[in-house]
Structure formats: structure tokens, C-alpha cells
Amino acid sequence: MRRLDLAAVLAACLLPFAAHAFCGFYVSSAGADLFNDATMVVLTRDGTRTVLSMQNNYRGPTEDFALVIPVPVVLKKDMVKTLPKNVFERVDALASPRLVEYYEPGDCGPPPPMPPSMPMRSGSVELAKRNLGVTIEAKFEVGEYEILILSAKEALGLEVWLKENKYRIPAQAAPLLAPYVQNNWKFFVAKVNAKKVTFQDGQAVLSPLRFHYDAEKFELPVRLGLVNSAGTQDLIVHVISKHRYELANRPNVLVPTNLELTPAAQPEFGAFYAALIERTFAKSPTAAITEFAWKGAMPPPTTMVSSGIYGVTCDPCPPPHPVDNPLTRLLGADVLPGIQTDEDVAKFAREATLTRLHLRYGKDDAKDDLVLRITDPVVGGVPDKQTPGAGPDNRFQGRYIVRKPFDKSRCWSGRFGGGAMMGGGPVGPPPGSMPITAGAPSNMTKPGKLTAAFESYLRADVADLGIKAPARAVDPKTPAPKK
Numbered sequence: 001m002r003r004l005d006l007a008a009v010l011a012a013c014l015l016p017f018a019a020h021a022f023c024g025f026y027v028s029s030a031g032a033d034l035f036n037d038a039t040m041v042v043l044t045r046d047g048t049r050t051v052l053s054m055q056n057n058y059r060g061p062t063e064d065f066a067l068v069i070p071v072p073v074v075l076k077k078d079m080v081k082t083l084p085k086n087v088f089e090r091v092d093a094l095a096s097p098r099l100v101e102y103y104e105p106g107d108c109g110p111p112p113p114m115p116p117s118m119p120m121r122s123g124s125v126e127l128a129k130r131n132l133g134v135t136i137e138a139k140f141e142v143g144e145y146e147i148l149i150l151s152a153k154e155a156l157g158l159e160v161w162l163k164e165n166k167y168r169i170p171a172q173a174a175p176l177l178a179p180y181v182q183n184n185w186k187f188f189v190a191k192v193n194a195k196k197v198t199f200q201d202g203q204a205v206l207s208p209l210r211f212h213y214d215a216e217k218f219e220l221p222v223r224l225g226l227v228n229s230a231g232t233q234d235l236i237v238h239v240i241s242k243h244r245y246e247l248a249n250r251p252n253v254l255v256p257t258n259l260e261l262t263p264a265a266q267p268e269f270g271a272f273y274a275a276l277i278e279r280t281f282a283k284s285p286t287a288a289i290t291e292f293a294w295k296g297a298m299p300p301p302t303t304m305v306s307s308g309i310y311g312v313t314c315d316p317c318p319p320p321h322p323v324d325n326p327l328t329r330l331l332g333a334d335v336l337p338g339i340q341t342d343e344d345v346a347k348f349a350r351e352a353t354l355t356r357l358h359l360r361y362g363k364d365d366a367k368d369d370l371v372l373r374i375t376d377p378v379v380g381g382v383p384d385k386q387t388p389g390a391g392p393d394n395r396f397q398g399r400y401i402v403r404k405p406f407d408k409s410r411c412w413s414g415r416f417g418g419g420a421m422m423g424g425g426p427v428g429p430p431p432g433s434m435p436i437t438a439g440a441p442s443n444m445t446k447p448g449k450l451t452a453a454f455e456s457y458l459r460a461d462v463a464d465l466g467i468k469a470p471a472r473a474v475d476p477k478t479p480a481p482k483k
Contacts, residue, residue, distance in 0.1 A: 039233065042091055043220065043372075044332035045241040046348070051212040051332025055088040065206070066167040067145075067190040070180040072215045074137045075149050075188060079335075082143035082207035087330055091238055094323070095292035095356035097255070097398030098316045099269045106406030132157035132164075137186060143207050144196035150187040152177075158187070167191070180221065212335050218245075220370040222361075232362055239355040239372065240323055240331060242348075244293045244394050247357070248373040251287040253464075254388050255280060255358075255398045257381035260459040264452070266402050271450045272457055273398070279454070279465055281360050288370075292356035293378055293394040294318050296349055314382045314395065325349050353394045403459075 044051040133153030140147055152158035155178035162169050167189065180187070188211065198205045220237065239245045246252040256276060265272050280289055323331070325342070328349040333339055339348065359370075380388025381399035388396060450457070458469035 040088060040092060040236040040238070041220070042088070042238045042240065042331055043218075044328075044336070045218055045239060045245075045372075046336040046338075048214045048216055049212060049336055050215060050218060051210060051335060053083060053087070053208060053210040053331050055085075055208045063192075063194070065192045066169070067188070067209075068162065068167065068169065069188040070185045070221045071149075071188050071211070071213055072185055073213045074151075074186050075147075075211055075213060076138055077140035077142065077147075079213065080140075080142045080147060080209065080211040082145070083210050083330055085205070085208060087208060087327070090327060091323075091331070091354075092236075094318055095238060095294075095354060095397075097273050097291065097400065099261075099266065099400045099402065100316050101266065101402045101404060103404050104406040106408060108408065132161045134158055134161040141193065142209075144193050144198075145190045145207075145209065146193050148189040150189055151184075152181050152187070155181045162189070185221075210330075210332065212332060218372045220372070222369055232360060235359045235361065237357045237359070237370070239357070240328065240352050241355075242351050242353065243374040244353050244355050244377060245357070245372045246290065246375040247288045248371040249368055250359075250370070251284055252375075253280065253284050253287045253289055254378065254380060254396065255289050255291045256462050256464045257388065257397065257399050258383075258386050259400050259462060261400055261402050261457050262459055263402050263404060265400070265457040268450055268457075269400070272454070273400070275450055275454050276462075277358065279467070283465055285360075287359075289358040290355065290378070290396065291358050291398050293353060293396040295353045295377075295394045296323060296351065314397075316399070318397065323349055323352050323354050328352060355394075 040055065042053040044053075134157055135151045136148055137151050138147075138149040150158070150161075152161070155174040158177055158181060159169065159174040162173075190209070192206065222235070259276075261272070277289065281287070325346045329345050333345045333348045336348065339345060377391050377394045378388055379385045379391030379393075379395045381397040382395055385391075385395075455467060455470055458467070461467060461469050
């Protein structure tokens with residue numbers, strides 16, 4: 001499978017010689033980099049309001065860039081904006097799978113004194129005169145983008161109009177456009193104003209785009225996105241809402257979590273996790289895999305100590321509020337119904353659940369758009385919930401464990417931030433003599449091929465997938481995995 005630089009989500013694909021599936025979205029991120037041709041999108045939802053954010057990681061001539069996305073309503077200029085370029089990296093790191101290493105208990109001695117506290121650091125269209133049944137409902141500029149909102153009477157007329165106005169779409173796009181035209185959807189169309197583009201190493205660097213609309217049905221249109229697919233494509237959808245979401249028109253499974261691994265898995269964790277997802281899709285090819293679901297309202301946790309609210313520990317832990325106030329505002333909280341003040345944004349962030357869904361498509365798999373629905377809370381991927389199950393609030397993540405012998409040099413290295421767990425802040429040992437536990441998200445290792453058989457990295461069976469761990473000689477220096 002070849003890796004391409006143009007990732008596309010959602011609409012009539014562009015650049016037929018170099019495009020991923022799901023036209024409209026271009027992203028390269030830490031978690032997504034574990035998979036070939038991966039695309040990522042963030043949806044913020046409250047009531048009937050949907051805010052859709054997408055990263056444009058396009059690398060090519062600015063005159064060749066075009067974006068066509070079906071939307072259910074006419075968008076106005078104040079409904080579209082550009083975002084800082086690091087927003088998607090932040091979201092991806094929050095919900096990425098995490099590896100945690102434990103050390104045998106030993107005598108660490110008394111802790112050194114605490115140092116004084118320090119303050120936290122906390123984006124001109126040429127129009128054809130020919131009548132093809134296409135109406136320009138709105139026209140405006142946002143950042144470096146020239147945007148049109150189109151309606152159409154016929155799919156063939158829309159295809160011809162786009163081509164005559166120099167939008168590079170694939171041949172025979174009309175059958176893919178037809179369902180949206182028949183349902184009276186509009187089309188968000190964008191080109192780039194080269195005079196407003198930032199260049200880096202001779203390539204255009206485009207700002208992420210965000211727009212919002214109201215619709216009773218919560219769905220993500222993907223049927224048009226596979227027209228230029230060169231093979232298998234991964235789609236990673238993050239949903240920020242007061243509830244956990246799953247798909248209503250696909251099977252849903254949880255990623256296997258709390259797996260005990262050998263130390264050999266640590267330097268190859270990216271490749272191991274990619275192989276785990278591969279096997280999960282092999283068992284459930286059409287499923288949406290939930291990789292993360294976490295509610296923000298939780299005080300800062302400490303290693304292996306209960307939160308005191310739900311009796312659930314987390315090690316490693318996401319931040320106390322996976323989507324904090326500034327991030328939530330950037331991704332759409334500022335335009336949700338009932339949001340007027342900074343305290344309203346903060347309240348939404350405290351109550352929000354960040355859900356991460358992972359899907360995989362072949363060229364002919366996207367027969368329907370994705371329909372999302374609210375589902376029950378889930379707990380898993382935490383130390384005291386070995387088997388995922390229902391809970392009062394969402395506390396689920398992909399968590400993978402390596403156990404090592406006692407190492408005195410690590411006893412207090414995390415107390416002042418050294419050896420701190422990514423996403424969870426500095427971690428010190430709990431009362432007693434247990435050295436620190438350090439965790440790292442998936443982006444700490446690059447994807448690649450495993451150097452040994454997948455099963456050889458397991459110290460316990462993966463019951464969800466029916467995979468048996470190999471029998472091993474007992475090492476007296478290595479603690480046994482929990483049952």
C-alpha cells in the first residue's frame with residue numbers, strides 16, 4: 001500500500017493522481033501516522049448543532065488545491081473559520097493509545113524535598129456563465145480560502161460546473177454526487193488564494209478549517225470519498241460531546257486493552273499497536289473500533305490512586321480535562337446553543353466526553369454515510385477494570401503494560417517532572433516503596449514492521465480476539481501479570 005501526501009475526507013475527491021479517500025480532509029498526526037493513508041476529523045456536537053473541524057495537510061501547487069464537501073444547509077461566512085495548525089496534533093495525542101511500564105517494588109528511601117512551585121504554561125473564483133442548474137448560495141473568503149456554497153438541480157450539471165470552473169475532481173463523479181443532490185444538500189467548495197498562503201520549504205501550508213450547521217441527524221458523509229482510493233484507508237473520528245457516541249449503521253467494538261506485553265514491545269509499540277488494530281479489523285472488518293472515551297470532569301489523578309469519585313484508577317491518565325476550555329472553544333464550543341460566557345465554555349469542557357472511533361475502508365466499502373448515535377458510558381483500560389464494561393461515566397482508553405525489575409535510579413525521577421507520563425503530568429510513587437510508573441502515548445514510537453511474531457510480544461492472552469500468548473519459562477525477577 002503506497003503512502004500519499006494528500007489525505008481526503010467527505011466529498012468529491014480532488015487531484016485524481018494523488019488523493020486519499022474521504023475528500024476534503026487532509027491530516028497527518030501522531031496516532032494517525034500509525035496507519036497507512038489515515039485521515040482524521042473532529043466533530044463537536046450538542047443538541048442539533050454540529051461543528052466539523054478538518055486539517056488541511058496539502059502539499060502541492062496552490063492552483064491544484066480544491067475542496068468539495070456536502071453539507072445539509074447553506075453556510076454563511078460567520079459559520080466558517082480557520083484554526084491554529086497544532087489543534088489536531090493535540091487532540092490526536094489526547095486520545096492515542098498509551099504504554100505504561102511498571103517496576104517491581106523496592107526500597108526507594110525517603111523522597112527529596114519538593115522545590116518551590118512554578119507557574120504552569122498552560123484560514124478569485126472564476127464563474128461559468130453557462131446554466132447547468134448550479135446556484136451560488138454564498139461566496140466569501142476565510143483566511144487563505146475562497147469559499148463558495150453551491151446548490152444543484154442535477155448531479156451531472158454540478159460535475160460539469162465544477163470542471164468548467166477548474167475544480168479538479170475525478171471523472172464520472174455525478175453518480176456519487178447524485179444522492180446528495182436528490183436530498184437537497186448543499187456543497188462547500190473551496191479554492192486557495194495563493195497571495196495569502198504561507199509557504200514552508202517551497203510548499204503551501206494551509207490552515208485547518210472549521211464550520212458548523214444545524215441538523216437533526218448526526219452524520220458524516222463519506223460515500224463520495226473513496227472514488228480515488230488506491231486501496232485500504234483508515235478514518236479516525238473524534239467526537240466531543242456530553243455523551244459517548246458510536247455508529248448506528250455499523251458494528252461497534254472496543255479495542256483490546258489492559259494487555260500485558262513483554263519488554264521487547266516497548267521500543268516497537270507503534271508497530272505493535274498497528275498490528276493489534278489489523279487483527280481487530282480482521283475479526284470485525286466493517287466495525288467501528290472505539291479507542292478512547294473519556295469524560296473531562298475528574299480531579300487530577302495520581303498514580304494507582306482512586307479518583308475518589310467513581311472508584312476508578314487510571315495509570316497512565318489523560319489530563320484531568322481531556323478537552324480543556326481553550327481547546328474546546330477552538331473546536332466549536334463557542335458556537336454551541338446556550339454558550340454565551342467563558343464559564344459556559346468551561347462547564348461544557350468539564351462535562352464533555354472525547355470519543356475516538358477508528359474505521360477502515362476498502363475501495364467499495366463506503367455504501368452509506370456514517371450515522372452517529374448516543375450510547376452508554378464505558379469503563380476500561382484502567383488498572384481496576386481489566387475487562388471493559390459499563391460504568392457511571394466514560395473512562396476508557398487503549399492501555400498496554402510492560403513490567404520490569406526494580407530500578408532504584410527511577411525511584412523519584414518523576415517527582416519533579418523527570419520521566420513524567422505524557423498526557424498525565426508528573427507522576428511520583430504512591431505511598432510505600434513502589435518506583436514511579438511512566439506512560440507514553442502512541443506517538444512516542446514510529447510505526448513500522450514488528451521484528452518478531454505478534455504473539456511473541458504477549459504475556460497474556462487476548463481473549464477478545466482469541467489470540468493465545470506463548471508459553472514462557474518463569475523469570476523469578478519479573479512479576480507475573482495480573483489475572
